[in-house]
Amino acid sequence: MSRSNLDGVMNLGQHFRLLEDGRAVAVQDQAEAFTVVVQRCPECRSPVQNLQRYNRIWRQAHLDESTKKFVAWSIKAFVPLSQAVDREQHRLMDSAMSTAEAPRSIPGVEESVSIDLRGSFDDIFEALRDTPSLGGRYRRMNDLRRRINKYAEVVAEQEQPYGRVFSMVRNVHIQQGSTTTMEQDKTVLQTKQRILATSLRIRCDLVILADFVKGRQAHSKLFTQKGDWRSIAVRVDFSQAYEVCLGLLRDADERVLPMQQVESMVSFARLVCIERSLCSGSSEPVHLTDRVVQASDLIFEAINICHTKPGSTGGMLEEVEAVQTMLRGGTFYQAVSSDEKRDIIAAMAREVSGTGHWFRCPNGHPYVIGECGGAMQQSRCPECGETVGGAHHILAGGNARETELEEEFLRLRM
CATH class of the missing domain: 2.20.25 (N-terminal domain of TfIIb)
Known part of the structure; x- marks a missing residue:
């Protein structure tokens, strides 16, 4: 087979600017991700990666294939994690917080036990985990959070096939003293997996916070003597956690992911409901009133998305309306995923x-x-x-x- 024939088989002209004699003089604009096909010699069916002339094409094709393997694996790995969060949520709901699990202060010592729910979601969970008697209740959730965090690390853009190659090339440029700024083509990166991981981490932490609120409400009604729930200070500052929810919303907007858009809005609103339940005093703080208004606007937008994109947000409308009821009525209760949403998540693995x-x-x-x-x-x-x-x-x-x-x-x- 002649060189020109093999050039045609490999679509060399789509990747390089060629002279009339077939010499490649420049690289064309990068081919769109997932469009390069791994070709073989039409006569012997052997791969052509050992031919330097076609090596660049072969490498990009296999990077595309590696990325698709990554997509398939990441979705199949996500599904059991999401299902595990649902199971743990139901387990906590079915097992009421016992008297032994309720945090207690020492009689006669002013605020000997206080719970500071501030900072990031990680900081908030650590505060609950480190509270005497609560660590045991959330031990399984702690293990699940570690699994979700590990998944988030693995699916991060820099760990994907194209991300790893970009990092290696950039390191070589730095070692060679190059001052040229390298910009990575973000269209080849799969950002949805990171968005899914972020959404799942938020959902996991909201399950824990909601369980804490319900336990505190129940024990505050049952035990009123010194040393029980009512004498324990709970200090709340969810400002960083709110920003995480809004950051997730921005990412979902950019990636055009209606399901994750709605999930981020619901998470923000649920966090507002949790903060309102934890705040003591007869009057609502001004900053919290502003948060309630912001959450109400987001929920209104979420309802609109559910109505305009029903096929992409299956099972979410029920959650959205439940949170809307909490915002309007001020009564907090644990919200669970609908059967329809759980079925959609279970089907994700089959689709790839x-x-x-x-x-x-x-x-x-x-x-x-x-x-x-x-x-x-x-x-x-x-x-x-x-x-x-x-x-x-x-x-x-x-x-x-x-x-x-x-x-x-x-x-x-x-």
């Missing part, structure tokens, strides 16, 4: 089973068409609600084909 072909919706969210792998019907992107699929093997507008991974996924073991 690796069979069929990969495609991207107009907003860049990956999806898989099974069986023959051709577009035979239209549907809605589960992430953003855009039209996906197509008809008669013709993709709907804005959708794009991704690299075929059949051979790689057949060998992939999750």
Whole structure:
């Protein structure tokens, strides 16, 4: 086979500017992520990665494939973590906080036990975990939080295939004394996994805080003598935690993820309800009144998203309306995920089973068409609600084909 024929097979002209004699003189704009196909020699079916002329193309194709493996693994790893949070929430709800678990101060010693719920979510959880008698109740949640944090570290952008390669190239430039500023193409990074991890961490911590509030309310009514709940100071400052919720909302807005947009709004509003339940005194602090107004605006927006994107926010409307009721009435209670939402999360792992072909919706969210792998019907992107699929093997507008991974996924073991 001639060089020009093999150049055509490898689509060399899409990656390099070529002279008439076939010499490559410059790199074209970087090919869009997930569009490079691993080609083989049409005569012997051997890979061509050992040929320097095509090595760059081969490397990018395999980076694309590695990223898709990462997407499939990350979703399958996320599902059991989300289900574990639901199980622990129900366990805490079913086991009322016992008298022995309730924090107590020492009679005669002014505020010998106080609980400072301030700083980041990690700081808040550590304050509860380190409170005498509460550590045992939240031991399993502590283990689950560690698992979620580990997952968040693994799915961070810098740990993804493209992120790792970028870090290595940047380190080489620094070692060589280069002063050129390197900018990473963020379109090749999968930010959804980090967003999912952040949302799950917030949900886990809100379950713990809600359990603490319910236990405090119950024991404050039952035990009123010196040394019980009513004599224990609880100091609250959730300003950093609110910013985490708003940061999650900004990320979800940028990535066009309606489900996570609504989750971040609900988390913010639930945090406001928790703070209001923990604040003592007959009058509500001014800053908390402002937070209630802000949360109400977010919940109104969340309801609108649920109505306009029902396919992408299945099961969330029930949670949104429950939080809205708490904001209006001031009564706090534990909110749980709906059956519909749990079913959607469980289905996530099945949707990336690796069979069929990969495609991207107009907003860049990956999806898989099974069986023959051709577009035979239209549907809605589960992430953003855009039209996906197509008809008669013709993709709907804005959708794009991704690299075929059949051979790689057949060998992939999750």
